[in-house]
Amino acid sequence: MIYDDGFAMDVNLRVTQCPKCGNEQFSNEAEFCRICGVSLYNLCEGEDIYDYNGKFDHHEEHKNSGNARFCEKCGRPTYFFKEAFLLPYDDVREEYVERYLKANPTAISGNTVMVLTGVSDDNDDLPF
Ligand SMILES: [Zn+2]
Ligand SMILES: [Zn+2]
Known part of the structure; x- marks a missing residue:
């Protein structure tokens, strides 16, 4: 089956309509909705990346498609799932x-x- 309950996205994996308030007006650089403040990207919780000495290097989050409950790259829950935009x-x-x-x-x-x-x-x- 196909989980067709996700949110439509553009080629950069940004929603074309805010998943919370329905706003469709974004500037080119927008990462958050100007009306309600939610993220326009379905980012995962992210994972900590360590260098080869075991020292913390950086935190990495991944963009996911509009119906992703879990990240396809690291397996962690996505923002849209945690915010209950997705059941x-x-x-x-x-x-x-x-x-x-x-x-x-x-x-x-x-x-x-x-x-x-x-x-x-x-x-x-x-x-x-
Ligand atoms: Zn909004
Ligand atoms: Zn991830």
């Missing part, structure tokens, strides 16, 4: 399954739900 994936998946079953009423079977959720409560056919 946890299992909430979204549940909604997706409900929407799918409503749109495809004839598809209601244990198998469909299993395929969609990766979970099956139908263990009758197990050979052990």
Whole structure:
């Protein structure tokens, strides 16, 4: 499935509309919303980078796409997720399954739900 609940972004991974207040007016250099102050980038918490002597060098944050709950580079939570602009994936998946079953009423079977959720409560056919 595709988590299509993210926020639209430009080529620089900056949102085209503020995820909190809906403002669409940004200057070219803007990093924060001028109306409500939130970050226009879905940055991760970041990781501390140490040099080869084990000495702290710098803190590195990564830009992520509009539906990223966790950073694809370091695995840490993203800003949009921590601010609850994005819901946890299992909430979204549940909604997706409900929407799918409503749109495809004839598809209601244990198998469909299993395929969609990766979970099956139908263990009758197990050979052990
Ligand atoms: Zn805003
Ligand atoms: Zn990261």
